[in-house]
Amino acid sequence: MKKLILFVIAFLLFTVAQSQNQVKPELSKEYYLQKSKRQKNLAWGLLGGGMASTFVATVILKDNLSFSGETSSEENVADVLFYLGVGSSLASMPLFISADINRKNAAKIAYGYRPLQVDPIFVKQSREHALVFRFALE
16 A cells, blocks of 8 residues: 555655656847856856966976975965866866857847838738848847
8 A cells, every 4th residue: 555655655655756847948139148247257267267377386386396306385385276277277278169059059049030011012912021130230
């Protein structure tokens, strides 16, 4: 009996979870522009932080350069900073690329396809369609 009750509860939870509507974001020009702006800001932050930590690491390594073969704790910290800086600088590249893709998606959405009503006296058909181009002057 206990297994049957657990099975019914699990089945009800599964059906309720599957019946929920997934809310998709409105794919508008503003949505893609905001997404592009956030990605670009994050990419610039990663690039700047990576370059700064790489610079600090090279300064530390330059001051503590020794050929004795022994490594100090400052050199170990500098190595970690250097690799983290290079890694974050490289991680900023895909963000720049995806920000550009989202900017292009916003430009694609800006082109609207709207029907144009033409007076039936001049045209034998009652409706004509036109492709509308809008250019942002920002």
